[in-house]
Amino acid sequence: MVYASYLSPETKRSFFGLCAAMSNRFGDHGYPETYRQELHTLRKQGKENIHEYASRVEMLVRRSFPTIDAATHSTLSVEYMLRGLPDQSIAIELLTKRITSMTEAIHQVTLYETYKRGNRDRNIRQLNTQETVDVEEREDDIEIRKVGGKRYVTEERLTQLERG
Numbered sequence: 001m002v003y004a005s006y007l008s009p010e011t012k013r014s015f016f017g018l019c020a021a022m023s024n025r026f027g028d029h030g031y032p033e034t035y036r037q038e039l040h041t042l043r044k045q046g047k048e049n050i051h052e053y054a055s056r057v058e059m060l061v062r063r064s065f066p067t068i069d070a071a072t073h074s075t076l077s078v079e080y081m082l083r084g085l086p087d088q089s090i091a092i093e094l095l096t097k098r099i100t101s102m103t104e105a106i107h108q109v110t111l112y113e114t115y116k117r118g119n120r121d122r123n124i125r126q127l128n129t130q131e132t133v134d135v136e137e138r139e140d141d142i143e144i145r146k147v148g149g150k151r152y153v154t155e156e157r158l159t160q161l162e163r164g
Contacts, residue, residue, distance in 0.1 A: 003022075003025055003026075004018070004022070007021055030063065032064050032066060035060050036064040036065075038060055038064075039060050039061065039064055039080050042056075042060065042080060042083075042084045043084045043086070044084050044085055044086055050106050050109050050113075053081065053084070054077075054081050054102055054105070057077055057081040057084065058073075058077045058102065060080070061073055061077045061080060071100070074100055074101060074102060075100050077102050078099055078100060078101070078102055079095070081102065081105060082094055082105065082109075085109065087112075087113075087116075090108075090109060090112045090113075093112070094108050094109070094112075
């Protein structure tokens with residue numbers, strides 16, 4: 001409001017004049033070329049979720065190409081969003097499907113990341129604990145550790161241990 005108090009009385013009387021003055025002072029004065037350059041280097045940040053990243057891409061596309069129609073805006077937004085993903089395998093897969101809706105692209109990326117994470121977690125070995133251990137088993141384990149040290153147990157080493 002401090003800025004508005006310094007404006008001329010004629011500017012303050014007209015709503016459109018006031019809007020124009022405020023836009024000149026506080027508006028976005030970047031050039032489309034600057035935003036286009038930023039689009040080419042745009043990458044999804046590590047902690048950023050897919051929705052935040054997609055809205056950032058859409059805003060940059062809107063500023064980079066202010067006169068394009070909605071369909072072209074949607075197509076360009078999807079393409080730039082996919083190019084900035086850290087995992088380019090999903091980007092290539094979705095680009096070949098020719099997805100034009102940002103909502104569908106977000107849905108597909110989320111599904112892909114979920115399935116990939118599930119696949120990765122499945123490769124982890126599961127260990128079971130045994131509540132009771134026989135005294136003889138415990139002694140055998142100690143003996144093997146003493147003999148084996150930090151070496152890997154091979155088939156040859158196992159046969160040596162079996163022989164005595």
